[in-house]
Amino acid sequence: MKFQLLAIALFISFVAVAQTKKHRIVFDMAKNDTAYQAILMKQLNNTLNEAPDAELEVVCYGPALSMLVKGRNSVEAQMKALTEKGKVSFIACANAMKLQNVKKEDLVSLATVVPVALLELSSKQEEGWTYIKAGF
Numbered sequence: 001m002k003f004q005l006l007a008i009a010l011f012i013s014f015v016a017v018a019q020t021k022k023h024r025i026v027f028d029m030a031k032n033d034t035a036y037q038a039i040l041m042k043q044l045n046n047t048l049n050e051a052p053d054a055e056l057e058v059v060c061y062g063p064a065l066s067m068l069v070k071g072r073n074s075v076e077a078q079m080k081a082l083t084e085k086g087k088v089s090f091i092a093c094a095n096a097m098k099l100q101n102v103k104k105e106d107l108v109s110l111a112t113v114v115p116v117a118l119l120e121l122s123s124k125q126e127e128g129w130t131y132i133k134a135g136f
Contacts, residue, residue, distance in 0.1 A: 023047070023054035026124040029134040032063035034074055036135035041078045043134070048086045056086070057124065058134065061093035061117030068092045068111040069102055076108050083110050093117035 025047065029040060040058065047054055066072040068090055082088040092111045097103070104113060114120045125131050 023051045024124075024127075024129040025054065025056050025132055026121060026129045027056065027058045027132050027134040028121055029058050029060045029064040029067065030062045031135060032066045033135070036064075037067055037073065037075045039136060040134045041075050041082070043132075044082050044088060045085075048082070048088070052086060054086065055129075056082075057089045057091060057129070059091045059093070059114075059117050059120050061096045064134075065092055065096040065100055065102060068107050070106060070108055073108075079108065079110060091117070091120060093120075 027040065027043075029036070044056055044058070047056060060068050067075065070076070079088075079090055083090075090108070090111050092102075092107055092113045094113050094115045096117065097107075097113065107113070121131065
């Protein structure tokens, strides 16, 4: 009888923990491709529809930096809507900015700058975030 009660208590605890799991996902965006940008917006929306309290971060570097530059993307309105909908951050790599002669004021207002994109991706994974390569 004690074993059965213990098993039931453990099961209830497991279910409670599983239901309260908070998703934290970092997306690696390295391509300057409008199809990738569109699918990324869809993936972010789908995730927030199913897990509204999820924390999502999109790290843009290399050619993908253009997604965060004013006037060089077609998804700025969608990015703004996503940040208003939930905890979505869009991150620009300072190294990519330097190589492409992009200044902070050239970025969309919702972008945050980190020194090195790969270190940001690595840090998030070390903190337990799930890593997803953006796009298809």
